[in-house]
Amino acid sequence: MRSEDGYRLLVQGVRDYGIFMLDTTGHITSWNTGAQRIKGYREDEILGQHFSVFYPPEDIAADKPARELEEAIREGRLEDEGWRLRKDGTRFWANVVITALFSDTGELRGFSKVTRDMTERRVADEALRESEERFRLLVHGVLDYGIFMLDTTGHITSWNTGAQRIKGYLEEEILGQHFSVFYPPEDIAADKPARELEEAIREGRLEDEGWRLRKDGTRFWANVVITALFSDTGELRGFSKVTRDMTERRAAEQALVERRRLLSHLVEAQELERRRIAWDVHDDSIQAMVAVGMRLQLLAGRLPDEHHELVEQLAESVRASVGRLRGLVVNLRPTTIDQHGLIPSLTGYLQDVVAPTGLKTELTSELAHEPPTPVSITLFRICQEALTNVHKHAHATRVEITLHSKDGGTLVRVSDDGVGFPDPAPDDPYRHFGLLEMRERAEIAGGWWSVASTPGNGTTIQFWLPTAPTQEL
Ligand SMILES: Nc1ncnc2c1ncn2[C@@H]1O[C@H](COP(=O)(O)OP(=O)(O)OP(=O)(O)O)[C@@H](O)[C@H]1O
Ligand SMILES: [Mg+2]
Known part of the structure; x- marks a missing residue:
């Protein structure tokens, strides 16, 4: 077999590429299996036809086939992507390379044309591009989180609206800068930015809370998550960084702690x-x-x-x-708490103060431990206010107090069979301090307090205070 025959067989057998020849005027002089598969013409149908039959009308109108041949002659080759027609008139997205063929003496002999059907790849690319576009838009629009990307060396490669809002930089100002601009000098001195990237690579991600700098130099308290991004082959591609401005939450938390501290001083x-x-x-x-x-x-x-x-x-x-x-x-x-403990003091109070008002009282205690004195005093005070309210507002005939040891603390319930809370609820809370004070006392002690009431069906106050057990009862 001559080597020419070898090439002919090889080209004819190729299925994924349409490979064929044109004469100097653009008429088809050879055809292969791939061309038949992609374009739908058999060899005997297409030989001798002009290759412009593959072009859609708008390209014909623009004289594209002729211009492509001219460019191939001028440049030696031409690559193009675009719509082409199959025999049945349907379109496919083609990648086309036309090569001009010259003889040894430099005379044009014709053209080779290699065509690939890229329709599927184009659809896949399009889908990917669209979903990337959607994600880009989504990330871009997020306001509450700064979301941006770093390259492998920590330089910023993308930016979103949230990041702009939190840090104050416009996208064009910050792209390309190193993310260490967000760190205060003491962190830079401690080499924190580099260490955070290292940890993100090692652990996959890193979460941190701390001070960061805005563009104007002011500080904000940030919650930061850095995630290392790896390709399928395990190669580091960069990092994503999600930042939240926690300044307000931190301030609110601190204000709450401070308020609790003050209140507890006050109560003491x-x-x-x-x-x-x-x-x-x-x-x-x-x-x-x-x-x-x-x-x-x-x-x-x-x-x-x-x-x-x-x-x-x-x-x-x-x-x-x-x-x-x-x-x-x-x-x-209630001095008796120091001497006799909580239950005898409550019993005494019920007998001496509550019973004389005509209320029937019942006290059930299932305490496993005597709470420490300060806790007992708080328990006693809350019961005292709850009982005063029953006397003042409930028009009840009986009141029941139960105490349980529960979840490392004491759960107390004070229920009456009175008229329940007025409906609508008492308007001005600042003229009534009892309910507020009960809740504050419980919360200061690290517990909770709640009230449940149905009109006509009585009121139940429940509260729980944590108690480190001091002694067995
Ligand atoms: N056990 C109860 N039964 C029915 N209504 C109640 C009961 N406890 C409280 N209330 C209603 O809730 C309101 C608020 O109670 P709170 O203890 O806060 O204030 P107060 O008792 O009116 O005044 P003070 O500041 O002297 O305690 C009462 O005015 C009353 O209308
Ligand atoms: Mg009251």
Whole structure:
């Protein structure tokens, strides 16, 4: 077999490329299997026809076939992508290379034409381009997050609206810059940007919170996630970086912590003050009045009958005042908590203060531990306010208090069978402090507080305070 025959067989057998020859005027002089498969013509149908039959009308109108041959002659070859026609009139997206063939003496002998059907690849490319475009638009429009890309060395290659909003740079200002411009000097000195990229490569991603710089030099508190991007073959392609401005949240959190701290000081100070007043009233006023009462009693015994009655009455009203002062002392400072613990104090309060108002009371305790005294005082205070409310607002006949040890703390429920909360709810919360104070006390102690009420069906206050167990009951 001559080598020429070898080439002929090879070309004719190729299926993926249409390979054929044109004479100097553009008429087809050879055809292969690939050309038949792509264009649909058999060899005997197409030989001798002009190759412009493959071009759609708009290209014919623009004289494209002739111009392509001219350019191939001028440049030696020509590459083009565009729509071409099959025999059945359908279009396909073709990649075409036309090569001008010259003899040794430089005379034009004709052209070779290699055509590939790129329709599928074009569809796939198009789909990819579209989905990339969609993602690009999506990422670009995000406002709350700064989302941008870094190349393998940390230079910025894309930017979005959120990044612009948070950091203050326009896209054209920041593209190409190194991302370390966002870091404050102390981080640069500690080589933090480079270390973060290294960690992202090692671990796949890195999350960090810290101060970053805006374009105008002001600082913001950022939450940052850097993700290393690898190609299918495992090669590092760059990084994506997602940044959130947490300044406001951080400030709000700090304000809350600060408020809690102040409130807890306030409550502590209030308890101290109450205790001091309670001691004063107890040690001073009550002792003095008890003494006055006893003297009056003695005096009454010695006086003539006509004065006896009057002094008895005075002694009685002194005794009654002493009783009220003792009640006040108990209210100011449930001293019995220190001595006897929470449950006896609550029982005492129910008997001495609540029962006399005509309410039936029931106390159920399933406490596994005695809470520490400060926690017991808070528990007691919240119960006290809840019970005062029942007395003042509920028109109830009975009230039930239950205490459980639960989740490392104490769960308390105070339920009445009264009228429930007025509907609509009491308007001005600043004229009513009881509910607010109960909630604050519970939250300051690290717990929670809630109220549930149905009109006509009573009210239940529930709260939970964490308690480190101090001693077994
Ligand atoms: N157990 C209850 N039954 C029915 N209504 C209640 C009950 N507890 C509270 N309320 C309603 O909720 C309102 C707010 O209660 P809160 O304890 O905050 O204020 P207050 O008792 O009116 O005033 P204070 O500041 O003296 O406590 C009450 O005015 C009352 O209308
Ligand atoms: Mg109240």
